[in-house]
Amino acid sequence: MAGKKVQRKLSSAAVELLNNKPMLKTERPILGLDIGGTNIKAGVLVGSELVDIRMIETPSQESQEYILETIADLIGTYLHHDFFAIGVGIPGLIDTDLGIVLNLENIPSFKRVHLREFLELRFGKPVYINNDANCFALGEYKFGAAKIYKHVVGITLGTGLGAGIIANGHLYCGFNCAAGEWCSAPYLDQDFEFYCSSKFFYAKYHAKAKSLSKRAKDGDKEALRAYAEYGHHLGELIKNILYTLAPQAIVLGGSIRKAYPFFRESMLANIATFKYPSVSANLKILISELDETGIHGAVALVDEYAVPAEPVEKSI
Structure with missing residues (x-):
């Protein structure tokens, strides 16, 4: 019995350490960019902290060349880091092998953009x-909260629906x-994005998710x-994910996650039917x-692919 108690204490200490320290392989500064159709956000990871966070409006209706120069100008303000x-x-x-953005719905001119080549030639950094x-x-x-799991799916709930996969401790992107891309998977008379994003509230209740959340707080x-x-619909999506990948954890992000108390019960009730x-x-x-x-995700991308793992010592 004593041995089991010691083991529990060690496990708790390990979990606490993981919760308080990022799982990074380097402490060298990394610049992260989060490019969206509305805003471009940037920040630098120094040690384990994001610093100098900035945001500019995305000139989404401009030419590809203009947008690229806007991104480069923003990066240029961080060179002192x-x-x-x-x-x-x-x-x-x-296309992650070539660093080409194939298309971007909210920025019409961003089709087959050789973004990596442009930035590497301009700044001389990977x-x-x-x-x-x-x-x-x-x-x-x-x-974040998923550090202690090896198999994770992250779902973003907002204007659209997105998902990312961590399989056996590594990002899995596919081709x-x-x-x-469960967002495009057929569901009922539409697809999962229609029922699991803000589109659902617009279409079925003629209101924004945020305004409905405020009303829900008032009962x-x-x-x-x-x-x-x-x-209920989100629970159906999660069951589909369970059948496909059987992750240990699912992390909910995006603006709708803030209304979690109002959809938690029905979501869990549906998942329970798995x-x-x-x-x-x-x-x-x-x-x-x-x-x-x-921004955290962008800098994590560099840590995942640019920094080699610690060498494993082999026993003779």
């Missing part, structure tokens, strides 16, 4: 680019970053019903607590 590499998170499909939802999952695994019955229905209780009963649902998930 002497960062060794740049990580970029951006929506859409990415650049790593990936889908923003993949970056979110990796950022949560490196910095052209298309892995985890408004229609708002509470809207979120209960939303939770065919394999040994999987669903052990699933951990985590809510992101990172303030700058996009």
Whole structure:
């Protein structure tokens, strides 16, 4: 019995250490960019802290050349930090081998953009680019609540629906970053993005998710019903993920996560109907607590791919 108590104490100490320290392989400065259709955010990871966080408006309707120069101008203001590499998170499909952004819905001119080549030629530093939802999952695994799990799916709930996969402790992207695109999977008369993003509230309740959340806090019955229905649909998505990957944990991010108390019960009730209780009963649902998930994910991308792992000592 004494041995078991010691083991529990050691495990708790290990968990506490993981919760307080990012799972990084380097402490060298890294610049992270979170490029979206509305804003571009940037920050530098120094040690284990993000510093000098800035945001500019995305000139989304301008030409590709103009937008690239806008990004370069922002990066240029960070050169005094002497960062060794740049990580970029951006929506859409990415050819990660060549660093090409294949398309970006909210920025019409961003089609087949050789972003890595442009930035590496301009700044002479390695650049790593990936889908923003993949970056979110990796950022949560490196910095957030998912550190203690090897198999994780990160889901972003907002204007759209995104997902990233951590498999056996590493980011899994699939071909052209298309892995985890449950948003486009058919569901009912639409797809999962329609029912698990803010589109659902617009279409079914003619209101914004945020305004319904405020009404739900005041006990408004229609708002509470809207979120209960939303939770049921999200539970269906999570069951699909369980059948596909059987992760240990799912991390919810995006603006809708803040309304979690209003859709938690119906979501969990649906998950409880999953065919394999040994999987669903052990699933951990985590809510992101990172303030700058996009930037965290971008710098985590550099740490994942640019920094070699510690060599393993082989016994003779």
